[in-house]
Amino acid sequence: MVDRINVKVTIKDGRIxxxxxxxxxxxxxxxxxxxQYVEQTIAKNGLDIDSVTGAxxxxxxxxxxxxxALAKALE
Numbered sequence: 622m623v624d625r626i627n628v629k630v631t632i633k634d635g636r637i638x639x640x641x642x643x644x645x646x647x648x649x650x651x652x653x654x655x656x657q658y659v660e661q662t663i664a665k666n667g668l669d670i671d672s673v674t675g676a677x678x679x680x681x682x683x684x685x686x687x688x689x690a691l692a693k694a695l696e
Contacts, residue, residue: 626655626679626686632694636666640687644679651679658683 626646631639640659646652654676661670668687672680 626682628683628686628690630687630690630694637663639663642683642686644682646676646679646682651676654679655683662687 626642626644628643629641630637631641640662642655642659644652644655646655654673657673658670658680662668668684670680670684
């Protein structure tokens with residue numbers, strides 16, 4: 622079973638201003654990378670972000686979760 626990353630994305634005036642993340646990523650690898658992914662996403666207002674070495678699978682799960690949240694917001 623693959624653990625999912627769940628997010629709540631807050632958008633204000635067309636910009637991503639906050640992302641709350643619920644995950645079970647590996648401590649010290651994926652778990653350490655998630656805050657960096659959140660910071661980059663908010664700074665760039667999108668998912669054109671850099672991977673942290675060793676945490677590519679976490680990046681893919683994070684991007685999928687944020688994409689799902691943004692798509693749901695547009696429904």
